[in-house]
Amino acid sequence: MPLLNETHDPSLKSWVNSANDGQTDFPIQNLPFGVFRRKGRDESFRGGVAIGDQIVDIAAAVKAGVFSGDALAPAQAATESTLNHLMSLGPQRLSHLRKALSKALQTGATQEVALNACLVPQAHAEYALPARIGDYTDFYTSVHHATNIGKQFRPDNPLLPNYKWVPIGYHGRSSSIGVSGQAFKRPKGQIKPPDADAPVLKPSARLDIELEMGVFVGRANALGEPVPITEAEDHIFGLVLFNDWSARDIQPWEYQPLGPFLAKNFASTVSPWVVTMEALAPFRVPFSHPADDPQPLPYLSSAHNSAHGGLDIHLEALIETPKMRAAQAAPSRFTQTNYRHAYWTAAQMVAHHTVNGCNLQPGDLLGTGTLSGPTLDSACALIELTTGGKNPIQLPNGESRTWLEDGDTVILRGWCEKPGAARIGFGECVGTVLPATTP
Amino acid sequence: MPLLNETHDPSLKSWVNSANDGQTDFPIQNLPFGVFRRKGRDESFRGGVAIGDQIVDIAAAVKAGVFSGDALAPAQAATESTLNHLMSLGPQRLSHLRKALSKALQTGATQEVALNACLVPQAHAEYALPARIGDYTDFYTSVHHATNIGKQFRPDNPLLPNYKWVPIGYHGRSSSIGVSGQAFKRPKGQIKPPDADAPVLKPSARLDIELEMGVFVGRANALGEPVPITEAEDHIFGLVLFNDWSARDIQPWEYQPLGPFLAKNFASTVSPWVVTMEALAPFRVPFSHPADDPQPLPYLSSAHNSAHGGLDIHLEALIETPKMRAAQAAPSRFTQTNYRHAYWTAAQMVAHHTVNGCNLQPGDLLGTGTLSGPTLDSACALIELTTGGKNPIQLPNGESRTWLEDGDTVILRGWCEKPGAARIGFGECVGTVLPATTP
The missing domain is CATH 3.90.850.10 (Fumarylacetoacetase-like, C-terminal domain)
Structure with a gap:
């Protein structure tokens, strides 16, 4: 893989406005993975991706049909309560998911409506360890x-x-x-x-x-x-x-x-x-x-x-x-x-x-x-x-x-x-x- | 708990004859736990207890209704593919299971017929780690x-x-x-x-x-x-x-x-x-x-x-x-x-x-x-x-x-x-x- 691709383009903007202020840790070029749930709810921890001040709930996004093709398998792995499975897939398959997320979160993306319903404000989230750490x-x-x-x-x-x-x-x-x-x-x-x-x-x-x-x-x-x-x-x-x-x-x-x-x-x-x-x-x-x-x-x-x-x-x-x-x-x-x-x-x-x-x-x-x-x-x-x-x-x-x-x-x-x-x-x-x- | 109880009685004998030769590592007074499956079979690893040259398949024994009362919960824990759950229960509950196994394996036990059908020869077994070792x-x-x-x-x-x-x-x-x-x-x-x-x-x-x-x-x-x-x-x-x-x-x-x-x-x-x-x-x-x-x-x-x-x-x-x-x-x-x-x-x-x-x-x-x-x-x-x-x-x-x-x-x-x-x-x-x- 070449080091850089279209997901690194600094001119990319997201329809999640808080990702575009130039100061956030989580612009559309970042897309880091974590494990979260909504605070005070009786719900499972699951994988998410930070974008601006929001989290993309990957499980909700999979359910909403946002992912397809090569991105689907890594997205499904990211719905689990730890990221160990996602981590095991290797960089190529992870890159497919990154590319899909980058496209779906870009300004003008056709998935905006579907994905917007899958956002959880970071202010309402609590986190677990990203992975079960074996050693x-x-x-x-x-x-x-x-x-x-x-x-x-x-x-x-x-x-x-x-x-x-x-x-x-x-x-x-x-x-x-x-x-x-x-x-x-x-x-x-x-x-x-x-x-x-x-x-x-x-x-x-x-x-x-x-x-x-x-x-x-x-x-x-x-x-x-x-x-x-x-x-x-x-x-x-x-x-x-x-x-x-x-x-x-x-x-x-x-x-x-x-x-x-x-x-x-x-x-x-x-x-x-x-x-x-x-x-x-x-x-x-x-x-x-x-x-x-x-x-x-x-x-x-x-x-x-x-x-x-x-x-x-x-x-x-x-x-x-x-x-x-x-x-x-x-x-x-x-x-x-x-x-x-x-x-x-x-x-x-x-x-x-x-x-x-x-x-x-x-x-x-x-x-x-x-x-x-x-x-x-x-x-x-x-x-x-x-x-x-x-x-x-x-x-x-x-x-x-x-x-x-x-x-x-x-x-x-x-x-x-x-x-x-x-x-x-x-x-x-x-x-x-x-x-x-x-x- | 007092250190010694009836399960340590050196005069106990088992209806599993190989447990009674005075030389085996696994007489009825031992009853160690491990995780095994039958070699060459497409089956899951599960908990077992060594007795003489045999293994008591705990999952089979639970299914056969050998355990009841205080011994049932630890026996069910011992059916899993690692012993972590059984280990977590602490010595008192483990002791209930030991006592039940000791009784059921003794010469003259009413459970002999049921439990005999749950034995797997050690010679036919392969082993996994007894537990998922976190640290x-x-x-x-x-x-x-x-x-x-x-x-x-x-x-x-x-x-x-x-x-x-x-x-x-x-x-x-x-x-x-x-x-x-x-x-x-x-x-x-x-x-x-x-x-x-x-x-x-x-x-x-x-x-x-x-x-x-x-x-x-x-x-x-x-x-x-x-x-x-x-x-x-x-x-x-x-x-x-x-x-x-x-x-x-x-x-x-x-x-x-x-x-x-x-x-x-x-x-x-x-x-x-x-x-x-x-x-x-x-x-x-x-x-x-x-x-x-x-x-x-x-x-x-x-x-x-x-x-x-x-x-x-x-x-x-x-x-x-x-x-x-x-x-x-x-x-x-x-x-x-x-x-x-x-x-x-x-x-x-x-x-x-x-x-x-x-x-x-x-x-x-x-x-x-x-x-x-x-x-x-x-x-x-x-x-x-x-x-x-x-x-x-x-x-x-x-x-x-x-x-x-x-x-x-x-x-x-x-x-x-x-x-x-x-x-x-x-x-x-x-x-x-x-x-x-x-x-």
């Missing part, structure tokens, strides 16, 4: 994050010798991943201050975020069958925003020798709308390692990955403290970065993950790891922004934060924009810290 | 294994300071877990010899086993709700044998700083029959840490765990090489140990895993980690038995093994026996190494 793997693809963290955990040895060869990753917890809006209790854990003789069990006092992107796996590979990097993108369905909440005081005591565990698995949050790889096509950018660095081994290298492997996605994190909420003040942005700074691409993550024969399944989630950029103000976790808790960040209302406090809400946002292309957004990934259980 | 966590509960491995990876610092405080665990891969009989290709991966400048991609030359037990989670806990250790066993369904195959040359290069990944996630194998906690009741033993060691923090400590937390389960690993197979020679045992040597109990694994609010779900699998005993000949991985590949093990047919070779089959077995109780076995956990894909 979740978190990578570590920002060399800047790895270096910043390494300095704090291993001052003498910040970036380990394997980093520039191996797309480092580890398995995370699927069961505690929630969709935007997730509120979770501050975790307790064994914490051992450096000067104490013994650990104690107590609530984490160093609760942090990790601003990441999540990659939803599409088509499966069979156990024992590695995915060559030249085919890796055929196994990627799309991307979401992802917050991998972390307890920085639990982590250092537990993480040797087998890696992070309870410091991470109490909660992770994804945004509800999965932006497909096809929607992101206009924002692909060249990808390379610095000339002085080791070049990727052949199984991690392809001409396509070098020419188009990077993704130019602006990312930011904002905080809304209880005081801001009470004062109805706007949330405050405390960092911003871009996914293009990652040291390994999504395709490299897939090729590496499967090189030993490991089987990825539709709906599996691959985290990119914290996407800190090259400068301190583009760091994507408080542990970096505050230099390990030494320098609190100042908020515009006079508050400061070293770590997250009870009641704090963190909002991740992401979007792509450039001249000659429609702006594409990811919506929001929102999570709130509740107090720890007592005692 | 798999591997622990590290043998202090002997941790010390032996630590000596090789960190000679100056074999046992890390957290080991005796924290039940160390990490997340593993669910998708590549298979049931006994699994054959998997030798994994490839980045391997960097100590004296090389750069890693290369090649098939692992140091393929190993890890003899573990797997703990299937029963009743769920909600996100944010830790399971107190006093209730932890209510969340455990039962135990299986578990082989966590490992590539020892991939592991050292990739595992820092986030833990093992591709060295482990290419395959893991469980035995088909889940032996319930109730069946294991006669083999509970006192549990304690050595007096000189730190005593567990309160959230990891209970009177019940001290009195009954250990499990006296004999374990062994055997190898069948292609030459043995060709010569029709018996597989050769190369190590044996006992689960009672573990440093942390299954209840402590559950209490620790959930103390931060992490939610366990029915069918989740918790590995104990390699269960090496206190002496070198009870080590449960080749990396220990061969001292990191320096001293091959000698096999009785004149062959030797440093690491696994293509075509090798490894068989794990486990059983409990003591005077005054019926012998309870786990069956076998069998896996075979296939050659790596070329190129």
Whole structure:
């Protein structure tokens, strides 16, 4: 498939007016998939597509006869209560559905009347996870994050010798991943201050975020069958925003020798709308390692990955403290970065993950790891922004934060924009810290 | 519930004669659950219970009206294609089903004729995973294994300071877990010899086993709700044998700083029959840490765990090489140990895993980690038995093994026996190494 087609035409307009304001995350060029239902109704979760401030209820649209031909099978898959089946179909069949949706939502489309009856305002919706996540793997693809963290955990040895060869990753917890809006209790854990003789069990006092992107796996590979990097993108369905909440005081005591565990698995949050790889096509950018660095081994290298492997996605994190909420003040942005700074691409993550024969399944989630950029103000976790808790960040209302406090809400946002292309957004990934259980 | 009841009576006999020979793994006092179907038939996988050399087809037995009262609902749950629903019901309801099965299978039972028609010979069956495994966590509960491995990876610092405080665990891969009989290709991966400048991609030359037990989670806990250790066993369904195959040359290069990944996630194998906690009741033993060691923090400590937390389960690993197979020679045992040597109990694994609010779900699998005993000949991985590949093990047919070779089959077995109780076995956990894909 060529990267770009008529669905990317920036001049396309929709008969859904809110999709045309140039500011929405969801213009007709985006068409991300999610799982929703109407709030307060006794009805099933089902697949939907965001357009402006509305959702196309795909089940209703299938019933209304909006889809036919090659678009019908993927549309039927998108009526289910998870998108795993849709994800399994692969990019070609997904592209048929995208094309049909693009046509049916365009100004002047003959399907306007039928499809208009299938719209649900996003303001009236609630969301579920886009997929049943079988396995979740978190990578570590920002060399800047790895270096910043390494300095704090291993001052003498910040970036380990394997980093520039191996797309480092580890398995995370699927069961505690929630969709935007997730509120979770501050975790307790064994914490051992450096000067104490013994650990104690107590609530984490160093609760942090990790601003990441999540990659939803599409088509499966069979156990024992590695995915060559030249085919890796055929196994990627799309991307979401992802917050991998972390307890920085639990982590250092537990993480040797087998890696992070309870410091991470109490909660992770994804945004509800999965932006497909096809929607992101206009924002692909060249990808390379610095000339002085080791070049990727052949199984991690392809001409396509070098020419188009990077993704130019602006990312930011904002905080809304209880005081801001009470004062109805706007949330405050405390960092911003871009996914293009990652040291390994999504395709490299897939090729590496499967090189030993490991089987990825539709709906599996691959985290990119914290996407800190090259400068301190583009760091994507408080542990970096505050230099390990030494320098609190100042908020515009006079508050400061070293770590997250009870009641704090963190909002991740992401979007792509450039001249000659429609702006594409990811919506929001929102999570709130509740107090720890007592005692 | 008291630990022992009439289902444990060692004098019970079954009208299924093969259950009464004193040597079977599956006497009437065991009654483990699995998921099976008849080989070569176009039929669904469904729940079954092993008795002697037969399987009780629970779906057929429900249809035949064998179950009633409190046993009916759990029996109906056991007719499904995975045991997740049955597991979710908790130990009390499971106990009703066990009691009904024990009565119906006893010599002289009125249900003999009806139930006899529901038997399928194990020789005619094939198995599926007992449950859809949502998340798999591997622990590290043998202090002997941790010390032996630590000596090789960190000679100056074999046992890390957290080991005796924290039940160390990490997340593993669910998708590549298979049931006994699994054959998997030798994994490839980045391997960097100590004296090389750069890693290369090649098939692992140091393929190993890890003899573990797997703990299937029963009743769920909600996100944010830790399971107190006093209730932890209510969340455990039962135990299986578990082989966590490992590539020892991939592991050292990739595992820092986030833990093992591709060295482990290419395959893991469980035995088909889940032996319930109730069946294991006669083999509970006192549990304690050595007096000189730190005593567990309160959230990891209970009177019940001290009195009954250990499990006296004999374990062994055997190898069948292609030459043995060709010569029709018996597989050769190369190590044996006992689960009672573990440093942390299954209840402590559950209490620790959930103390931060992490939610366990029915069918989740918790590995104990390699269960090496206190002496070198009870080590449960080749990396220990061969001292990191320096001293091959000698096999009785004149062959030797440093690491696994293509075509090798490894068989794990486990059983409990003591005077005054019926012998309870786990069956076998069998896996075979296939050659790596070329190129």
